[in-house]
Amino acid sequence: MTIDVKKQKIIVMPCSGIGKVHGLIAREATYAVTDELAPDSFEPMCLALLVSGDEEALAKIKKMDCITVDGCPKLCAAKNVEMAGGKIVRSIRVVDAFKNYRGAEPGTATKLADDGWTIVSEIAGGICNKREGEVS
Amino acid sequence: MKRAVLSCNGMDKQFGSLARELALKLSETQGTEIICPVLLNNSPDRYEKTLAESSLLVVDGCPTRCASKLANKLGLKVDDKVLISEEAKTTGLEVGKSLRLGPVGMQLIELLSKECLVSRQISVEEASAGFDSPVDFITVTHDKFIFKIPSHDYLFSENDCWVRVIGNRARIGVSDFVQQNLTDITYFEPAEVGREIEQFDEVGSLESGKSMMDALSPVSGKIVAVNTELVDSPELVNEDPYGRGWIAEVELDDFESDKEVLLDAAAYSRIVEKKAAEAN
Ligand code: SF4
Numbered sequence: 001m002t003i004d005v006k007k008q009k010i011i012v013m014p015c016s017g018i019g020k021v022h023g024l025i026a027r028e029a030t031y032a033v034t035d036e037l038a039p040d041s042f043e044p045m046c047l048a049l050l051v052s053g054d055e056e057a058l059a060k061i062k063k064m065d066c067i068t069v070d071g072c073p074k075l076c077a078a079k080n081v082e083m084a085g086g087k088i089v090r091s092i093r094v095v096d097a098f099k100n101y102r103g104a105e106p107g108t109a110t111k112l113a114d115d116g117w118t119i120v121s122e123i124a125g126g127i128c129n130k131r132e133g134e135v136s
Numbered sequence: 137m138k139r140a141v142l143s144c145n146g147m148d149k150q151f152g153s154l155a156r157e158l159a160l161k162l163s164e165t166q167g168t169e170i171i172c173p174v175l176l177n178n179s180p181d182r183y184e185k186t187l188a189e190s191s192l193l194v195v196d197g198c199p200t201r202c203a204s205k206l207a208n209k210l211g212l213k214v215d216d217k218v219l220i221s222e223e224a225k226t227t228g229l230e231v232g233k234s235l236r237l238g239p240v241g242m243q244l245i246e247l248l249s250k251e252c253l254v255s256r257q258i259s260v261e262e263a264s265a266g267f268d269s270p271v272d273f274i275t276v277t278h279d280k281f282i283f284k285i286p287s288h289d290y291l292f293s294e295n296d297c298w299v300r301v302i303g304n305r306a307r308i309g310v311s312d313f314v315q316q317n318l319t320d321i322t323y324f325e326p327a328e329v330g331r332e333i334e335q336f337d338e339v340g341s342l343e344s345g346k347s348m349m350d351a352l353s354p355v356s357g358k359i360v361a362v363n364t365e366l367v368d369s370p371e372l373v374n375e376d377p378y379g380r381g382w383i384a385e386v387e388l389d390d391f392e393s394d395k396e397v398l399l400d401a402a403a404y405s406r407i408v409e410k411k412a413a414e415a416n
Contacts, residue, residue, distance in 0.1 A: 016145035016174040018156055019163060030147065031235055044235075046147040048173045048202040052209070076174040110160050 010089065011061065012042045012127065013050075014069040015077040019109050022071030022094045025120055028112065029069055029094075032124035042067075042127070047077055050084055061086035067127055068092065090127075097123055140186050142171040142212075143195035144203040151221040152197030153235050154245060158218065159195055161249045167329035167360070168193070173206050180210055191215040223248055250367070267300060267307045269379025276313075276405050278412035284312045285401045285408065286378050291354065292404035293336070296411075298378065299354040299398070301391060306355050308339055309382040313408045315374050317415070318344040324370040326362035327384055333359060335394050339384040340366075342373060354398055357389040 014030040017023010034044045049057045061081060067090045068077040078091045097119050098104060106116035143159035146152005162168040169190060171183050193216040196203050207214050224231055224244055231241045270286035277283075290298045296314045300307045315321065323343040333339065339353045340362065362384050366372055373381035388394075399407065 014147065016156075016172050018143065018145060018159060018172050019170040027147070034148075035235065044148040046145060046149065046152055046197075046202065048144040048146070048152075048206070049200060051174050051177045052200075052202040052205040054200065054202070074175070074178075076172075076178060079178065080174060110164065 007041070008064060009041060009043050011045050011064050011066040011086075012069065013045050013047055013066055013077045013081055015071050015075075016047050017071040020071055021106050021109050021112070021116065024109055024112060025094045025097075025106065025116055025123070026069040026071045026077075026092075028117075028120045029092075029123035029127070032120055033127050037124055037128050047080060051080055058084055065089045069123065069127075070094065092123060092127070094119070094123065138169065138186075138190040139166070139193060140169040140171050140183075140190035141193045141195060142173060142176065142203050142207060144197050144201075145173060146197035146202075148235070149198050150231055150233060150235055150241070151224065153237065154220045154224075154231065154241050155195045155197040155203070155218075157237050157241065157245050158220065158248055161245050162193075165249060165326075165328065173203055176210070177206060187212060193218065195220065197221065218248060220244075220248075250364075267302065267382070269376055274401055274405055276408045276412065278409070281316060281412065283316065283408050283412065284378075285405050287401050290378065291395065291398040291400060292407075293352065293354040293398060294407060295336070295352050297351055297354050301355075301388065304388050305360070306357065306386045306388055306391070307382050308351065308353055308355070308384050308386060309377055310342065310349070310351050310373065311404070311408070312377050313411065314342075314349060315377045315381070317346075318342060318349060319346050319374075320344055321370045321373045324363075324366040324373070324383075326364065326367065327359050329359050329362055331359050332389075333357065333386065335397075339386070342370065351383050353384070353386060355386055355388055355391060355394045357386040359384055360387045361385040 012030045014026035017026050030044050034042045061084050066081050066086045066088050069092045070077045071094045104115035107113035141159045141162050143155040144152050146155050159170050163170050169186050176183055192214050194203050194207050194214050195218045198221050229240050229244045272287045273284040274287050275282050290300050292298050296311045298309050321342050321344045325341045327339045333353055335356045336352045338350045341350045363382050
């Protein structure tokens with residue numbers, strides 16, 4: 001993977017998704033990207049920090065591009081980033097990724113099963129490829 | 137009273153991740169309802185009923201205290217607060233930099249969830265007013281042993297568990313015969329709060345140097361509380377099996393039909409007599 005590290009980082013913002021397996025997938029996909037696959041290109045941000053009106057977070061979101069990863073169609077992450085005046089370059093919905101995995105057993109809100117980790121990898125890979133496509 | 141927890145969703149800070157882990161742990165082990173901070177901010181109506189019926193615990197990851205700020209902004213009444221970064225300092229546990237839950241993080245969550253149990257214990261006690269220890273007993277004597285059986289208010293199963301009902305709520309425990317047979321109880325494992333159970337499903341287990349026993353619920357319903365005091369003090373079952381040594385509380389499903397196979401004190405005393413004789 002060739003990533004142009006001179007470019008400004010992109011924020012990856014998953015929904016809070018607490019207590020739901022879709023939310024856990026959004027969170028794990030974010031960690032996979034920001035911790036393992038491309039920490040030089042992407043960074044995470046707490047959605048609660050933004051929602052609670054933290055000025056630094058608000059300023060940051062206005063300056064940087066953002067990829068939102070929402071568990072369900074309520075789109076909490078996308079809506080809040082938009083409300084904060086952020087620029088969303090891509091909005092991902094975990095439910096959509098499930099369409100390719102009919103009958104998948106993803107695990108629970110606290111522990112992903114193999115199918116859940118497969119979906120995490122697909123979402124994370126998709127985020128990184130997008131950036132790769134953008135720079136190459 | 138029910139409990140709800142509002143935690144921050146800390147994404148880029150390890151203490152924030154731990155705040156979320158604590159909320160999940162409390163919901164899994166104690167049936168505490170989770171309030172999502174973002175959904176709460178977007179649609180406060182969604183949680184109106186929960187907030188009206190529950191005592192609220194707010195869990196923040198770091199000193200930015202996002203969850204507390206949100207609670208403040210929405211004018212919520214906060215009954216209890218936890219700040220994970222402070223707690224980590226107090227316990228001296230080094231959770232490291234990883235955003236995922238590691239063994240030390242897990243240890244901290246384990247510790248904190250037990251502390252949060254203490255406040256739950258108070259609310260359980262309040263909610264369960266009326267379940268005081270019995271005063272009148274009938275006794276079964278066998279050799280040097282005397283087994284006590286409360287003469288009123290308690291029903292028993294043949295497998296030596298008791299149930300006491302107030303309204304739609306039942307408290308469950310094991311009989312004096314069990315505790316004497318087990319001798320000194322050293323370990324208690326509670327059942328999971330929130331689980332739906334059938335009559336004679338397990339609601340906790342007890343262990344002594346001598347043997348181990350699963351407590352089987354004489355009634356069907358939903359487990360709404362467990363006696364967390366027993367986790368640290370299992371000996372309460374030996375000291376007061378019909379009172380402070382209770383094991384679980386269940387919201388009743390169909391007590392009328394459960395009752396058909398349960399025994400009153402007199403009938404249970406005959407079972408104890410028989411079992412005591414067989415034991416020798
Ligand atoms: S309290 Fe700290 S860890 Fe939690 S959401 Fe806010 S900034 Fe993130």
